[in-house]
Amino acid sequence: MSEFEVPKTSCPWCGHEMTHAGDPFGMNAPKPGDISICAECAGFLQLGTDLSVNKLEPSTEVYLMKNQPEAYANLLHLQSVILERVEGDRTS
């Protein structure tokens, strides 16, 4: 997974301040419409036209599930990795 800088913004799910976003699909440059994930709460995100970070619309998630099952599986895997790490942080 690569990381890219995004305009300073807060996660719409948890309020975590973000300056970088992970790229689960290994694309190099962020572009509007790209899907990402919050490294803090593992909430699914989608970049807006100005690279602002928005919640991933449920309809988009369903579309992804149906049309890009491999990408969606990657996203779910990434989410489980983040959640495990967050749990680990809390118990250590």
Ligand SMILES: [Zn+2]
């Ligand atoms: Zn978050």
